[in-house]
Amino acid sequence: MNAAVNPLGSAFLALLLGTTAIVVPARAGTIEVTIDGLTFAPVEIEAKVGDEVEWINKDALVHTATMKGGTEVLVPAKKSGRLLMNEPGSFDYICRYHPNMKGHITVRP
């Protein structure tokens, strides 16, 4: 292992030096949550910072994924919506229109 050729290492260095840098985590991925019959599935997901969560709405109703604190993704009927996980933490969310719809995202650093 040679730290000098680690691309993340140089990104961190750029950050430390105050250079404008867009850090793209090496293994960013997409975690899919299906909405079907007014239910998020799976209810509990785990992501890493830099991952996106995609909600895929199979219902003929508009839904949202609304986090405590205000971040909200609109998920139109038969369409999908995405959100970049840019901070670690533990987030409960609901659908604004159907508050019985509940989900949870754990975002690891």
Ligand SMILES: [Cu+2]
């Ligand atoms: Cu809804």
